[in-house]
Amino acid sequence: MGADAEVFIFDYETYTREVAPTFRQILLTDQVPEWLYPVVEKRNIELRYGRPTDISRHCTYFDKAFSWVGPYDGADTYEFDWKQRACRSIECAERGHCPFHVNQPPERIAELLWLYEAAVSMKCLGSSQFVGRSMVVTRYWQSLSDMGVTRKHPLVDLLVHLGKRGFVIGYQWGFGYEGINGWLDPRETGELAHRLGELPLPEYDPSFDAMKRFNKPNPVAELYERFGSTAYVCPGFSFEALSLSFVRTVATIAATQNKGILWGNDVMGADFYLKRFYDDATT
Numbered sequence: 001m002g003a004d005a006e007v008f009i010f011d012y013e014t015y016t017r018e019v020a021p022t023f024r025q026i027l028l029t030d031q032v033p034e035w036l037y038p039v040v041e042k043r044n045i046e047l048r049y050g051r052p053t054d055i056s057r058h059c060t061y062f063d064k065a066f067s068w069v070g071p072y073d074g075a076d077t078y079e080f081d082w083k084q085r086a087c088r089s090i091e092c093a094e095r096g097h098c099p100f101h102v103n104q105p106p107e108r109i110a111e112l113l114w115l116y117e118a119a120v121s122m123k124c125l126g127s128s129q130f131v132g133r134s135m136v137v138t139r140y141w142q143s144l145s146d147m148g149v150t151r152k153h154p155l156v157d158l159l160v161h162l163g164k165r166g167f168v169i170g171y172q173w174g175f176g177y178e179g180i181n182g183w184l185d186p187r188e189t190g191e192l193a194h195r196l197g198e199l200p201l202p203e204y205d206p207s208f209d210a211m212k213r214f215n216k217p218n219p220v221a222e223l224y225e226r227f228g229s230t231a232y233v234c235p236g237f238s239f240e241a242l243s244l245s246f247v248r249t250v251a252t253i254a255a256t257q258n259k260g261i262l263w264g265n266d267v268m269g270a271d272f273y274l275k276r277f278y279d280d281a282t283t
Helices: 012-029 037-042 108-122 139-146 152-163 186-197 207-210 221-227 239-256 270-274
Strands: 004-010 125-133 179-184 215-217 230-232 260-265
Touching: 004 179, 004 239, 012 108, 012 139, 037 108, 108 125, 108 179, 108 230, 108 270, 125 207, 125 239, 125 260, 139 152, 139 239, 152 179, 152 186, 152 260, 179 186, 186 239, 186 260, 207 239, 230 239
Parallel strands: none
Antiparallel strands: 004 125, 004 260, 179 260, 215 230
16 A cells, blocks of 8 residues: 655646636536546546536635645644545535535545546646655655754745645545645745745755666665665765755756645556456457
8 A cells, every 4th residue: 555756847827727627617517628537537537416516616725727725733733534634614505416525425426536646646736756755744844844944944844735736636545645635836846946945955956867877776675665676865865865965856857847836645647547447358
């Protein structure tokens, strides 16, 4: 069990211009655009929510970009239980039929979350870097504390959003922190790169090729469960410090492209979401 955590270059402009409006429209009409229909067809997704849900007009649980509004508490836990993530509003006009509300059957939301992850992957994700097995941003807290970074530092706030902005629509259902944990917009990404650049982390050229050079054959068998048959190692630094340097580097690259970054655990490439659940000779 577990999941590979990666930080992706994230096309935030396309996300806010195309993907987020698509899902607001799906909730209103049960209709998907042509570019997303192959996923619905091949994964046998049924989008029948009955009454229209006008998220843009009524929702205060997340914003128009589906960013969870919080409260952010340091992202101490990853909640995979939908009842812990669902909206509990007793005032929202849509609560009687909105699939995000706790009163609705959880199976109504499962396929929508899958479709959301597929859409983001297809439209918004660029190159990525592995940052740890079943890794979440809270694993950095001790290393940051050792570097003198307190929990009230703006850097921690940025990492919390990167790790928990997808709390409602991004997290999936597994036990390995699967799904889109969160994201940062281009401005936040540039700030994160700058603040991480001030810390005593491994230094190297800001490129994906440079990060790959830290991936070595794993010489210690007991590390297999955490890192697989290879391990990312940097003499003189903990894995957490090296991983945090990878976040810095991806953020640096993204900022030069006016892009954001996204943290995903077992978020796959676009082709994965176009496969059937069970491959057969006709697939």
